[in-house]
Amino acid sequence: QQQVKQSPQSLIVQKGGISIINCAYENTAFDYFPWYQQFPGKGPALLIAIRPDVSEKKEGRFTISFNKSAKQFSLHIMDSQPGDSATYFCAASALGGSEKLVFGKGTKLTVNP
Amino acid sequence: EAQVTQNPRYLITVTGKKLTVTCSQNMNHEYMSWYRQDPGLGLRQIYYSMNVEVTDKGDVPEGYKVSRKEKRNFPLILESPSPNQTSLYFCASSLSGGAGDNEQFFGPGTRLTVL
Numbered sequence: 001q002q003q004v005k006q007s008p009q010s011l012i013v014q015k016g017g018i019s020i021i022n023c024a025y026e027n028t029a030f031d032y033f034p035w036y037q038q039f040p041g042k043g044p045a046l047l048i049a050i051r052p053d054v055s056e057k058k059e060g061r062f063t064i065s066f067n068k069s070a071k072q073f074s075l076h077i078m079d080s081q082p083g084d085s086a087t088y089f090c091a092a093s094a095l096g097g098s099e100k101l102v103f104g105k106g107t108k109l110t111v112n113p
Numbered sequence: 114e115a116q117v118t119q120n121p122r123y124l125i126t127v128t129g130k131k132l133t134v135t136c137s138q139n140m141n142h143e144y145m146s147w148y149r150q151d152p153g154l155g156l157r158q159i160y161y162s163m164n165v166e167v168t169d170k171g172d173v174p175e176g177y178k179v180s181r182k183e184k185r186n187f188p189l190i191l192e193s194p195s196p197n198q199t200s201l202y203f204c205a206s207s208l209s210g211g212a213g214d215n216e217q218f219f220g221p222g223t224r225l226t227v228l
Contacts, residue, residue, distance in 0.1 A: 009153075032215050043117075043203050043219030044156070089156060093215055100171070101217060105155035 003027055004092050006104025014112050019077040021107045023090035026071065030092040034101070035064065035075050038087045047088070048075070080111045115140045117220035119204050125226045126194055134189045134223050136204030143209035145187040146171070146217070147179065149200040156203070162187055163209060194227040201225075 005024045013019050023033075034049035050057045050064040050073065057064045063076040077084055090104040117138045126132055138145065146161040148171075158171030162181040176198055178190040187206075191198060201224050205217040 006155075034215070041222075043205075043221050045219065046216045049216070100158065100161065101215070103156040105153065 003102045004090060004104045006090050006107060008107060009105070010108045010110070012110045012112065013080050015080065015082060017080050017111075019080045019084070019109055019111070020074060021088055021090070021109070022072065022074045023092075023104050024070075024072045025092050025102075027092070027094070027102075028071070029094040030102075032093045033064070033066065033073050034091050035062075036089040036091060036103075038089065038106075040086075044089060077109075080109075082111045082113050085109055085111050115218070117204055117206055117218050119202075119220040119223050121223060122221060123224045125228065127228050128195055129193050132191050132194060132225075134191075134202060134204075134225070136187045136189065136220060137185050138187075138204075138206040138218070139185065140206060140208070140218065141184065142206035142218070143184070144207045144217075145181065146205045146207075147177070147187070147189050148203045148205065149173065150203060150222075151200050159189070159202075194225075196227045199225060199227050 007022050035047045036044035037047040038044040048059050048062050050066050052068050055066050061078045066073045088107045091101045093101045120135045143164045147159040148156045150156050157173045159177050160171050160179040162168045165184050168179050201222050203222050204220040207217045
């Protein structure tokens with residue numbers, strides 16, 4: 001049973017555009033929502049994370065929007081650059097449990113110059 | 114430098130030949146985990162360990178074994194590899210403790226091909 005649904009599977013945007021990746025979850029016990037960025041040939045690395053006590057978190061050009069009632073969260077990349085081309089994974093976990101991260105299936109982002 | 118290392122990075126083997134993929138972290142992390150990454154399926158957890166001598170199954174444990182005898186090491190063992198275990202494998206670690214930072218640090222990956 002997939003607990004975190006991520007869309008789209010792939011995304012192509014032009015340089016300077018906005019990239020938006022969406023995730024939805026089912027388990028209301030989840031209270032930590034990170035996004036991981038993976039470049040080709042590398043392991044995933046934490047990009048940005050949010051806890052449900054806030055609706056938005058911004059770090060530079062990257063913003064997480066969180067809607068607790070809808071059980072959805074999304075990653076927005078403003079002014080997308082070719083260097084942002086990577087695979088992005090959303091994830092969720094419940095603190096106090098096993099620290100198991102449940103990952104979405106990933107979105108391959110391509111930013112064309 | 115804080116890091117998670119995996120060896121080997123690439124491995125081609127044959128069905129049934131036992132192999133071990135090593136994983137080591139130098140951050141004194143309590144939590145370690147193995148994932149496999151397959152196209153269209155994302156990252157799926159194989160096994161994880163909350164601390165030394167404490168391991169548990171993830172989502173896809175069949176055909177794999179692990180051990181955690183030392184805090185820094187968490188080897189993944191395939192006793193009789195099969196072609197459906199051809200995949201990209203990642204080891205990860207994080208500082209456990211419950212209500213803190215849950216960032217997982219990933220190794221560089223091991224590309225395994227089973228013929």
